[in-house]
């Protein structure tokens with residue numbers, strides 16, 4: 619069954635039709651995809667293979683080249699052709715950190731890659747993520763962003779937003795009319811006409827303010843970035859994309875709540891300190907049952923401590939080393955390092 623498509627005032631359809639599936643099923647698909655890419659990352663590390671999760675085409679090509687040059691095709695194909703679900707390979711995948719044998723690692727890799735590319739792993743993940751945040755399900759985080767922005771005394775003309783990790787052109791950020799322009803990017807666009815396939819970390823640095831933005835939305839993206847240093851690099855890089863010809867710009871960050879309330883190395887206050895160090899001031903915060911929403915503001919003349927301190931070579935260890943904040947069983951290891 620397909621949900622009704624949103625229309626603009628002029629009756630033009632926006633975005634693609636979204637299939638309906640239960641949220642519990644969507645969550646299951648998302649969890650499975652994250653498991654597959656995490657395990658793939660571990661295997662590739664063990665096989666000394668530098669891959670980027672951010673570009674499936676290049677990742678596949680790198681893996682295939684390594685498999686062929688290492689004479690491991692037989693094992694890769696065995697895994698690829700395995701009947702699913704395979705009890706044997708599922709169990710091996712779960713304990714892959716203890717496996718050293720190259721042929722077994724390659725077999726599991728084939729099993730994973732086939733699921734991602736041939737059994738709809740990536741496609742279902744994108745569809746499930748889109749459903750999870752579809753407005754009809756009340757999951758579109760940009761509703762809160764727009765609400766917060768509307769509370770500002772004035773909104774400048776030519777108000778522009780960059781949505782990183784965009785899954786739908788039907789999101790409120792695009793349909794609310796608050797922005798004059800919304801640029802939508804995602805690692806793997808599921809709607810080529812409206813969302814550009816692009817890794818934010820590879821997006822060319824703007825030459826001037828016409829290419830920069832008033833607002834950057836980064837909703838449930840940071841937790842998707844594999845390592846603490848890469849998360850820090852993403853936060854730093856946002857700075858280059860914020861306009862300098864206006865007094866105030868904004869960064870909207872949404873994180874799964876456990877990232878800041880159930881992590882050994884992160885807390886809401888440490889996250890805000892990191893952001894403050896980069897020159898952002900938190901102006902809004904909302905904690906829902908499972909999600910934390912932050913709105914940060916960057917004013918033109920706010921000191922950018924990060925740049926200043928790196929020039930002065932001050933002690934930045936608080937933000938460059940993992941600090942154990944909480945220690946009890948069941949916590950996760952989410953952290954951000956600059």
Ligand SMILES: C[S@@+](CC[C@H](N)C(=O)[O-])C[C@H]1O[C@@H](n2cnc3c(N)ncnc32)[C@H](O)[C@@H]1O
Pocket residue numbers: 672747750751759782783784785803804805806816817818819836837838839842843872
């Ligand atoms: C869990 S989804 C969240 C989507 C949506 N923004 C939301 O709030 O529900 C995370 C998305 O971020 C995208 N993403 C992760 N890293 C990215 C990067 N470096 N550049 C662009 N998109 C990225 C992924 O491709 C994925 O579609």
